[in-house]
Amino acid sequence: xxxxxxxVEKKEITRRTFLKMATGAGLLAGLTGAxxxxxxxxxxxxxxxxxxPYQYNVAGNLPAQVRGRVPIDADNPSIVRDDRKCxxxxxxLEVCENIESVYGYYNLPVVDETICINxxxxxxxxxxxxxxxxxxxxxxxxxxxxxxxFVLVQTAPATRVALGEEFGLKxxxxxxxxxxxxxxxxxxxxVLDTNFTADLTIMEEATELIKRIKGEVKKPLPQFTSCxxxxxxxxxxxxxxxxxxxxxxxxxxxxxxxxxxxxxxKEKGIDPGNILSVSVMPCxxxxxxxxxxxxxxxxxxxxxxxxxxxxxxxxxxxxxxMIKEKQIDFTALPEExxxxxxxxxxGGAVIFGATGGVMEAAARTAYFLITGQxxxxxxxxxxxxxxxxxxxxxxxxxxxxxxxxVAVSHGMANGRKILDAVREGxxxxxxxxxxxxxxxxxxxxxxxRTAVPPTDAVREQRLAALYKADASLPKRNSHExxxxxxxxxxxxxxxxxxxxxxxxxxxYHSRADKLERLFAKVV
Amino acid sequence: MGxxxxxxxxxxxxxxxxxxxxxxxxxxGQNEGYRTAQDGNTELAPNKWTVIQSHRTExxxxxxxxxxxxxxxxxxxxxxxxxxxAKALQKTPEGPVVYNEKLCVxxxxxxIACPFGILRFEWDKPFPRVLKCQxxxxxxxxxQMPACASVCPTGAITFGERDKMVGEAxxxxxxxxxxxTGQIYGVKEAGGTSWLYISDVPFEQLGFRTxxxxxxxxxxxxxxxxxxxFIFVGWGALLTGMYLYTKRRAGVHEEEEMYAPVDDDGK
Numbered sequence: 001x002x003x004x005x006x007x008v009e010k011k012e013i014t015r016r017t018f019l020k021m022a023t024g025a026g027l028l029a030g031l032t033g034a035x036x037x038x039x040x041x042x043x044x045x046x047x048x049x050x051x052x053p054y055q056y057n058v059a060g061n062l063p064a065q066v067r068g069r070v071p072i073d074a075d076n077p078s079i080v081r082d083d084r085k086c087x088x089x090x091x092x093l094e095v096c097e098n099i100e101s102v103y104g105y106y107n108l109p110v111v112d113e114t115i116c117i118n119x120x121x122x123x124x125x126x127x128x129x130x131x132x133x134x135x136x137x138x139x140x141x142x143x144x145x146x147x148x149x150f151v152l153v154q155t156a157p158a159t160r161v162a163l164g165e166e167f168g169l170k171x172x173x174x175x176x177x178x179x180x181x182x183x184x185x186x187x188x189x190x191v192l193d194t195n196f197t198a199d200l201t202i203m204e205e206a207t208e209l210i211k212r213i214k215g216e217v218k219k220p221l222p223q224f225t226s227c228x229x230x231x232x233x234x235x236x237x238x239x240x241x242x243x244x245x246x247x248x249x250x251x252x253x254x255x256x257x258x259x260x261x262x263x264x265x266k267e268k269g270i271d272p273g274n275i276l277s278v279s280v281m282p283c284x285x286x287x288x289x290x291x292x293x294x295x296x297x298x299x300x301x302x303x304x305x306x307x308x309x310x311x312x313x314x315x316x317x318x319x320x321x322m323i324k325e326k327q328i329d330f331t332a333l334p335e336e337x338x339x340x341x342x343x344x345x346x347g348g349a350v351i352f353g354a355t356g357g358v359m360e361a362a363a364r365t366a367y368f369l370i371t372g373q374x375x376x377x378x379x380x381x382x383x384x385x386x387x388x389x390x391x392x393x394x395x396x397x398x399x400x401x402x403x404x405x406v407a408v409s410h411g412m413a414n415g416r417k418i419l420d421a422v423r424e425g426x427x428x429x430x431x432x433x434x435x436x437x438x439x440x441x442x443x444x445x446x447x448x449r450t451a452v453p454p455t456d457a458v459r460e461q462r463l464a465a466l467y468k469a470d471a472s473l474p475k476r477n478s479h480e481x482x483x484x485x486x487x488x489x490x491x492x493x494x495x496x497x498x499x500x501x502x503x504x505x506x507x508y509h510s511r512a513d514k515l516e517r518l519f520a521k522v523v
Numbered sequence: 524m525g526x527x528x529x530x531x532x533x534x535x536x537x538x539x540x541x542x543x544x545x546x547x548x549x550x551x552g553q554n555e556g557y558r559t560a561q562d563g564n565t566e567l568a569p570n571k572w573t574v575i576q577s578h579r580t581e582x583x584x585x586x587x588x589x590x591x592x593x594x595x596x597x598x599x600x601x602x603x604x605x606x607x608x609a610k611a612l613q614k615t616p617e618g619p620v621v622y623n624e625k626l627c628v629x630x631x632x633x634x635i636a637c638p639f640g641i642l643r644f645e646w647d648k649p650f651p652r653v654l655k656c657q658x659x660x661x662x663x664x665x666x667q668m669p670a671c672a673s674v675c676p677t678g679a680i681t682f683g684e685r686d687k688m689v690g691e692a693x694x695x696x697x698x699x700x701x702x703x704t705g706q707i708y709g710v711k712e713a714g715g716t717s718w719l720y721i722s723d724v725p726f727e728q729l730g731f732r733t734x735x736x737x738x739x740x741x742x743x744x745x746x747x748x749x750x751x752x753f754i755f756v757g758w759g760a761l762l763t764g765m766y767l768y769t770k771r772r773a774g775v776h777e778e779e780e781m782y783a784p785v786d787d788d789g790k
Contacts, residue, residue, distance in 0.1 A: 046547075
């Protein structure tokens with residue numbers, strides 16, 4: 001009996017048996033639930049915890065006004081996109097389609113490249129900073145640290161009225177002297193001015209215009225300016241039949257690059273292979289322009305294949321970043337002057353940064369080259385081509401020639417109006433200026449993002465600063481630039497000479513095979 | 524429901540990729556910001572349920588470039604769901620094949636089953652999940668398009684009833700026979716999928732799996748798996764029978780021994 005009693009005691013629920021039983025029951029319930037797929041009465045699926053901007057939360061297929069974003073290739077030399085910051089607001093597409101008339105003006109399917117004119121206006125409109133310029137500052141820092149490199153820099157006309165905004169100064173503050181000082185503090189071996197080649201461009205371009213008008217060059221009128229690389233690419237894509245109208249002159253940046261490794265190198269006795277040619281530009285398309293295969297005049301000149309005329313292009317924003325990285329107190333810098341040989345400027349060069357500026361400067365010098373007299377007051381204040389109207393026209397009397405008719409546009413949607421008129425044979429103009437960016441280079445795709453999206457108020461302040469500088473300079477005509485005169489005397493002989501053609505002129509090529517053009521926007 | 528992707532209309536802006544990330548709350552990886560051409564195409568990942576892949580190929584002896592959107596095809600008879608004994612992957616009546624992480628045991632049979640190689644496993648997580656496109660089930664419930672379809676600026680993605688999408692695809696092919704190849708990918712592949720594609724370039728040139736059987740994958744598995752109950756019961760019966768037989772034989776043997784005549788030796 002005693003034995004039986006001890007057996008009963010053993011079967012009592014102990015802590016051990018309870019845990020075993022509970023675990024077994026749990027496992028059984030879990031397995032049953034899992035197998036049946038009904039463990040969760042309200043099954044949750046993964047995802048769906050985030051958000052989308054308002055315009056995408058519409059039922060069905062209602063069209064949204066702004067939908068999606070622009071395509072940017074991973075190897076785009078001008079702009080990059082940080083997908084982590086993109087909020088699909090569609091502002092980039094809005095600019096590309098309505099301001100630059102690129103997106104929506106080509107048929108699909110794409111051929112073999114992403115259509116982009118590299119203007120960077122999308123980066124100016126991007127509220128989250130997801131689109132920005134391709135950062136090349138490290139290349140410059142490395143070269144500056146290399147004792148064997150002669151690092152030479154040129155600065156565009158428009159950077160000097162915008163760089164200050166990165167350091168808290170008011171839009172349009174004139175910081176030319178501080179910019180030079182900052183570049184010296186960064187360690188550049190020579191600080192030179194693109195204004196020098198802006199004047200040179202005018203000498204070449206005005207000469208070409210006169211030759212076209214006189215029929216000495218068998219090229220059609222109107223002559224188109226060629227300083228804005230985004231516009232050039234736009235024309236190559238969408239209006240290839242009008243390429244002969246484009247001036248053969250390179251842009252001031254590329255003229256400068258070609259001369260930096262030829263004229264400057266010879267005069268200073270520097271091996272061109274040791275020169276790193278840097279430019280500071282208000283423009284992202286300049287990064288693309290510097291990479292164009294045609295832009296290696298110095299390589300042809302020295303017969304050294306590996307030379308590029310401009311090695312690195314920095315935007316105004318990148319220069320500001322470099323100054324901040326080196327902790328240079330920009331606003332406290334003294335005003336310094338550019339180095340000699342390729343550092344002189346005139347008022348005509350300064351206004352290159354404004355819409356209508358190239359036109360006005362060219363008109364002044366064309367008047368001089370035709371009449372041999374200094375241009376009258378009208379040419380020094382060609383007000384009809386100033387300001388922010390999309391398309392501007394002007395007519396001015398040049399004794400001995402007649403009326404010079406000119407037109408100016410900025411933003412390629414405005415440019416299309418002129419281009420369509422030229423294509424249809426209803427263009428009365430002799431000379432037309434195209435600028436890719438609204439307002440011209442002052443509001444280029446590489447300028448400080450003082451207002452997002454850029455406003456006319458900021459553009460006007462920067463433009464006013466350029467015209468004020470022009471009015472205050474002792475020399476206002478490009479043909480008065482003494483260093484340009486010295487260049488012709490020492491090397492080029494005269495505008496459009498054989499060597500000038502070799503170094504300063506180029507040809508453009510149709511890109512029509514890269515897309516199927518649409519002459520009206522896709523609805 | 525279904526979606527029709529017209530490859531000829533894709534410009535490679537990857538709006539759909541960002542929309543998917545934003546709506547599904549997928550955290551981008553540290554290196555997923557800027558990309559260079561050297562980085563190549565991005566692949567599907569646990570935090571990337573859709574990607575755009577760029578393909579350079581030839582058409583009429585000319586170099587061309589096409590962009591292909593990748594995501595779960597949402598098969599009409601999904602192999603992944605049939606392979607999932609935990610029912611973590613299920614086909615919903617609306618069309619999406621959705622994943623419920625609370626039921627997932629992490630066996631990854633679904634990954635082996637998927638004929639398109641879409642599902643991705645969180646290898647670096649202590650409690651990993653198997654993730655893929657959910658066709659934005661929540662948005663569908665609200666009468667909206669999936670996030671990716673709603674943001675496409677060129678209309679490369681059309682969304683609606685699958686039958687209508689098939690009809691739309693056929694319309695496009697017949698109205699523009701010079702452009703398209705004439706094939707609708709996804710009508711028959713793996714028994715039919717909710718995502719359909721049309722293209723002007725043969726699909727095999729664009730990285731599509733063109734050797735996917737037309738019969739639904741679960742039908743293949745069913746040919747084997749339908750024997751499971753019989754094998755389960757039969758095997759049990761066989762073993763029980765063998766157990767009973769051996770037990771009885773041992774009993775008989777013991778009995779025989781017990782009642783066996785004692786040897787004359789008397790030991």
